[in-house]
Amino acid sequence: MKRLLITLLVLTFVLTACQKVDFQSAPPVFETNIDPSSWTVIPAGPFLQGQFNEQVSIDYDYEIMVTDVTNAQYAEFLNAALADGSAILNNGQIEGYYAGDPFSGTRHEVEIAAGNYIYIPVGDPYLKLNFDGSAFSPKDEWANHPMTMVSWFGAKAYCEYYGWRLPTEMEWEKAARGTDGRPYPWGNEIARNNANYYSSRDPFEDMSRYGSRTTPVGFYNGSTYNGYETINSASPYGVYDMAGNVWQWTANIYDSQHYRYMRGGSKDVYENNLRVWVRNNATPTFTSPGVGFRCVR
Amino acid sequence: MQWIYKRFRFLFSSTKGLILMGIAFAALISALFGMLSGPMADYGIKDVVIRALKMNLDPAEREGRLIVLYHTLAMIVVAVEVYMITDLLKMKDGQRLTINSTITVGYLMVIFGGLPFAYWGHNWAFHGIYIAGLSLIFFAGCMLLVALWPWQKAYQLTDMTYAHTKKGFDMERIAFFAMALTTLISAIFGAIPGSYFGNGFTAFLAENVVREPHKLALDLSVIGHLHIMLALICIAAALIIGRWMDFKGNLHKIAMPLYTAGTIILSMGTWLVVSFEEIAHFIIYGGSTLAMLGALFLVIFSWDKLIRTGLAEKGLKKGNFFQRIAALVRDPLKFGATWQMVFMNFTVSGVGIFTAVKLDEIFRQWQIIDELSILTGHWHILGTLMATILLLYYADLAGLKGKARQWFGWLVIIFSDVAFGAVTIYEMRRLFVIEAEQQPLLNRTTIAGDIGLGVLLLTLAAIMVWRLIDLFKKKGYWANEIEERLTKKDEVAK
Numbered sequence: 001m002k003r004l005l006i007t008l009l010v011l012t013f014v015l016t017a018c019q020k021v022d023f024q025s026a027p028p029v030f031e032t033n034i035d036p037s038s039w040t041v042i043p044a045g046p047f048l049q050g051q052f053n054e055q056v057s058i059d060y061d062y063e064i065m066v067t068d069v070t071n072a073q074y075a076e077f078l079n080a081a082l083a084d085g086s087a088i089l090n091n092g093q094i095e096g097y098y099a100g101d102p103f104s105g106t107r108h109e110v111e112i113a114a115g116n117y118i119y120i121p122v123g124d125p126y127l128k129l130n131f132d133g134s135a136f137s138p139k140d141e142w143a144n145h146p147m148t149m150v151s152w153f154g155a156k157a158y159c160e161y162y163g164w165r166l167p168t169e170m171e172w173e174k175a176a177r178g179t180d181g182r183p184y185p186w187g188n189e190i191a192r193n194n195a196n197y198y199s200s201r202d203p204f205e206d207m208s209r210y211g212s213r214t215t216p217v218g219f220y221n222g223s224t225y226n227g228y229e230t231i232n233s234a235s236p237y238g239v240y241d242m243a244g245n246v247w248q249w250t251a252n253i254y255d256s257q258h259y260r261y262m263r264g265g266s267k268d269v270y271e272n273n274l275r276v277w278v279r280n281n282a283t284p285t286f287t288s289p290g291v292g293f294r295c296v297r
Numbered sequence: 298m299q300w301i302y303k304r305f306r307f308l309f310s311s312t313k314g315l316i317l318m319g320i321a322f323a324a325l326i327s328a329l330f331g332m333l334s335g336p337m338a339d340y341g342i343k344d345v346v347i348r349a350l351k352m353n354l355d356p357a358e359r360e361g362r363l364i365v366l367y368h369t370l371a372m373i374v375v376a377v378e379v380y381m382i383t384d385l386l387k388m389k390d391g392q393r394l395t396i397n398s399t400i401t402v403g404y405l406m407v408i409f410g411g412l413p414f415a416y417w418g419h420n421w422a423f424h425g426i427y428i429a430g431l432s433l434i435f436f437a438g439c440m441l442l443v444a445l446w447p448w449q450k451a452y453q454l455t456d457m458t459y460a461h462t463k464k465g466f467d468m469e470r471i472a473f474f475a476m477a478l479t480t481l482i483s484a485i486f487g488a489i490p491g492s493y494f495g496n497g498f499t500a501f502l503a504e505n506v507v508r509e510p511h512k513l514a515l516d517l518s519v520i521g522h523l524h525i526m527l528a529l530i531c532i533a534a535a536l537i538i539g540r541w542m543d544f545k546g547n548l549h550k551i552a553m554p555l556y557t558a559g560t561i562i563l564s565m566g567t568w569l570v571v572s573f574e575e576i577a578h579f580i581i582y583g584g585s586t587l588a589m590l591g592a593l594f595l596v597i598f599s600w601d602k603l604i605r606t607g608l609a610e611k612g613l614k615k616g617n618f619f620q621r622i623a624a625l626v627r628d629p630l631k632f633g634a635t636w637q638m639v640f641m642n643f644t645v646s647g648v649g650i651f652t653a654v655k656l657d658e659i660f661r662q663w664q665i666i667d668e669l670s671i672l673t674g675h676w677h678i679l680g681t682l683m684a685t686i687l688l689l690y691y692a693d694l695a696g697l698k699g700k701a702r703q704w705f706g707w708l709v710i711i712f713s714d715v716a717f718g719a720v721t722i723y724e725m726r727r728l729f730v731i732e733a734e735q736q737p738l739l740n741r742t743t744i745a746g747d748i749g750l751g752v753l754l755l756t757l758a759a760i761m762v763w764r765l766i767d768l769f770k771k772k773g774y775w776a777n778e779i780e781e782r783l784t785k786k787d788e789v790a791k
Contacts, residue, residue: 051357052499106510128734183356199339211736256510275356283662289733
């Protein structure tokens, strides 16, 4: 018995043994032919919101970006914002001014007072941007991937810089599911080649080494990439990546809490978190390789 | 016909048969539905199971399905504990029979009503069967409460080495009674919101509302309910294991009031969460400290007893350190039951206290998705750890001896602890590794967890297969167990 126990324990150790992992290994490069600067109109009218299909209505038309904001787009914004002083480099991070939240002192609530707040951590190895001391540029293979490691402040600043804004949760959800109450942007069921999620086996992930990574924006459009066949997974309004890839910051600021909400699931979570009503939240200064955003106008 | 009748009599009327059947159902359900999530889903096994069994898994109903599944497993565990309690504690035969038969019908209705409803589409008649089953279990609990009433002359102690009141009433029975009473009240805290949210099918998991600044009273009720029900199931298990170990003496006299007070205070704390959330937490800390102290005294007593009896078997009065350790661990079933209680402090209680103390400073700085990992892992570990404790007790009841006893005991202890340790690191991973570099850690902990739980389930399967084969023998263990009791204590008047 002792021998078997030792064998099983050794086997456990061997199977779980350490292996040097290159987290920065280059990803494959694919062109998705989806234009990240394109927008689509979401018409005014009712839709079914939330897990239990509550009938609600948005009484105005609005436009939403067809894809998440890319690294290339965000680098362009940073250069412009640094040039005109609306963003500054301070202590290894890009920061900008925020006018503050109402504060009610509720238990666990943290005050977000007026002041400068982080947009991105410049030195972070997982930021997919280069910085030469004066200008940003996207890392070559990552230019058409969603911008990540960006805080809520950084996302909001990007949208507002161009006269746009972050979507409210309601706007985001309508753009993602249309009006028929579907749980995923493309319909009722999820397959591995519908979206980028944990262990979805896309060409960018290697679960035995570095895990899941972002896919280029608009990747799941029905194209085949080096033999990897995707399903066209746009929402009823033609919006891509509304499930998986990266969580997306939304605009709402709720009473008695400092958390900001994200929607859509990401490359790092299981498929149940890709259902359109699932919410994630974090402090507005939170940055992550699994969090990005898009804008509305 | 006689052949079937005798086996049915064993399975449905004897304590050991009822326990065996409960464990078999729990094992089957865990094995089947465990294939629908986590690593099993990664490997593609989930898709195969869904297709093969023609399950109907609407994405919008995931939370509802999980609630039904958790309740189903919990009800089986509650039934197993009730079988043990009705046998270990003195009560009238009629009471024992009525309680056991009611709770058996109840949990079978929960299984065969709830799971088809949740996983194979909505026939609301099945939901009705599920609710009726839960109601029967509650009713069985009420009958258990009556049967446990401690202030009866018939149940006064004659052996004063056990904890007792001045008038000789059994303090351990009072602790069982307090546990049963608070369990019934706590069940109501789940039943009311269950009725409210179930009406309209608006199911949610408690962990999803933890960051809401203004929770509804019914949200808080759900959170309180799930915490206290698990805690009370654990307290019941600790009391049962105490009976198994024949816990008595001075430590017993200290532990029983601690259990009783701890149970009542802890329960009241979780009930008060609904209206006085901030104060309630301090009451909960106080109550759980008392109950855990009671369990600590049980551990001290049982380890001391194992060492003493082990040394005595070798003809030693006072052994050296290694002889004492050898004596302590010579019976993995008895050692394991209390060792798991100690291990629980590293993987559940310690983690829970650390999380509570550092909540704003550390855990609320993370995205909620990472915090949810801790919350979910926390009670999965607690529930499964507690199940291993009952399993070790059952292996003793089933008559495992010799090498089989050693194999079973050590496999359960080592591999469940490997799994729980791995899951603890998995759930707390953000303390050790950033998101972008987590995959190697996830892989190691997932494999360790899978191997641990896999061996645990295989070990459980082995004992179930052994007992299944035994059922086909004319004079198997089952034939003797029909009349066997867990305790040798005298019965009271019928």
